[in-house]
Amino acid sequence: MKTFLTSMSENTLNHVPIINSRHLQSDGRGVKVPFCVLLESDNQSLKIHCNRIRWMLPGKRLVCSGKFAGQDVVVKFFMDSKRAARHRLREEKGIRALQSAGIKTPSLVDKGVLKPDLLPVLVFQKIDAEMDFVERWQRLSDDGRRSKLLSQVMAVIADQHLAGLKQDDLHMGNFVLAGREIYIVDGGSVDSRLMGSQLSKEESLKNLGLFFAQFSPGYDRLISKVFRGYAEKRGWSPQEDLYPRLMKLVHSQRAKMKRKYLKKIYRESSSYVCRISWNRFFLYSRELQKEDTLLLLKDPDTFMAKGRLLKDTNTATLALVKVGGLRLVVKRYNIKNAWHALKRCLRPSRAWKSWENAHRLALLGIPTPRPIALVENRWGPLRSKAYFITEYIEANNLNHLLRRGKIEENNLKDFTEQLMAMLQLFADASLSHGDFKATNFLVDAGKISIADLDAMREHRFRWLYRRAFRKDCKRLMKNWKGLPEIEKTFQERLQKLVV
Secondary structure (H helix, E strand, C coil): CCCCCCCCCHHHHHCCCECCHHHHHHHHHHCCCCEEEEEEECCEEEEEEEEEEEEEECCCEEEEEEEECCEEEEEEEECCCCCHHHHHHHHHHHHHHHHHCCCCCCCEEEEEEECCCCEEEEEEECCCCCEEHHHHHHHCCCHHHHHHHHHHHHHHHHHHHHCCCEECCCCHHHEEEECCEEEECCHHHEECCCCCCCCCHHHHHHHHHHHHCCCCHHHHHHHHHHHHHHHHHHCCCCCCCHHHHHHHHHHHHHHHHHHHHHHHCCCCCCCEEEEECCCEEEEEEHHHCCHHHHHHHHCHHHHHHHCEEEEECCCEEEEEEEECCEEEEEEEECCCCHHHHHHHCCCCCHHHHHHHHHHHHHHHCCCCCCEEEEEEEEECCEEEEEEEEEECCCCEEHHHHHHCCCCCHHHHHHHHHHHHHHHHHHHHCCEECCCCCHHHEEEECCEEEECCCCCCEECCCHHHHHHHHHHHHHHHHHCCCCCHHHHHHHHHHHCCCCC
16 A cells, blocks of 8 residues: 655644545535545555535535645545446546647546445646636726636637537636636536537537626626637637627526526525424525524524614614624514514515525625525414524615715716616616615715615516616605705716616
8 A cells, every 4th residue: 555645744644534435425514624535546545635625515526625645636526326437437538528629627646436335536636826717706806807817718618619629517617727827627517529520609609608697797798809809719700690699698598597596595505504494494604504693593583682773663673783703784574463464474575585686686796785594484384574684784875975975076976887887787687676765775995785675576577677667766866855966967877777
């Protein structure tokens, strides 16, 4: 048996538990790092030290960073008992296809199985100074740099399509950046059946549509420029009517992704924990999985009574609470009387709608306080009081800033542009808010976000949306009564919106 040293001392490694395939499969999200496994490869038992979980799909896949043979590696465990071997073969085939096409991808260091269930494992080279696409994208603050990064990714995708390859699950997380190099890290999503012949225009556009659909619509303005670079690399004529076809595919893919995502937010996932009993429904962020924060979900009224009251009306009560080092806003939707309880008990609660709408806005790139938890009191299928919990933003509302004269002319212009950009995104998505009071626009560090989402809705028919939009605009303009210059500015900008 070979002996491999890691950066940790032998004494330290001796205290890291060695687990087998059954531990990984049975523990699910309960897998704790660090841990070691013994990889059976070429009749040898080789130790891998895993120190960070990068991605997990319980019972299906686990990806960890770690140490193996004295080098930094990424380890993929395939845990689906029926399909694990097939998934590993597909991953290997995809990696070989990328390498054969000259496309950068982490090299395979070793492969083997874990006993006793012979769970397949692949060990990959860890890219030095790596940063995934999402992390890099979030750090960029101007369109010039964003376009440059997208153009780099488009060049890699064009290389794949020229080689007859496509990633069936093409998403931002598949790209890892190291300096000026871009690596593809998911060989399992690579379809190589057409390798050796270029991908057709139709298949290429579908694949690009899938990629661009993952960006919020506010970035659609960048697509035209970076697509021209892709088309030039493919040798396509600029006279062809390809860009409108691409955008049509982007919109259809985005609609599919939205429907799928908005179903996912009400169940157990990598982001949220879901618990259902006869008298309670919990849905909360995994970052709340601590004893003191879980107490909040079990008895939010007690925490609200001890917190700072922000609003208290017949219909809703808001309080700022401090739990486990977090500052959270708890919004309780009150039941006014027996008749109100009867009307609400079979319908989705307003907290339920707020939870969905907060995620809907996140997909559109519209800022809103981050949703943390949803709690409903129930009696079987009947719903009663409900609570919507968000992060707390240390912000002034727009009404406070405007009425106190705390916005200078330049800032007013910036806020107007931000607000109009937000309204345009609402219009593009056929969304009405239902209560455009200035107090529902929060200003933090010069950025505007929107709150109070329970009346927000998406309209199926455009004519219904336009009617709701006019009501939203009418309510918005009421905010500027007694502020003629501001009223005029907003009126002029509203007329320029494309509805």
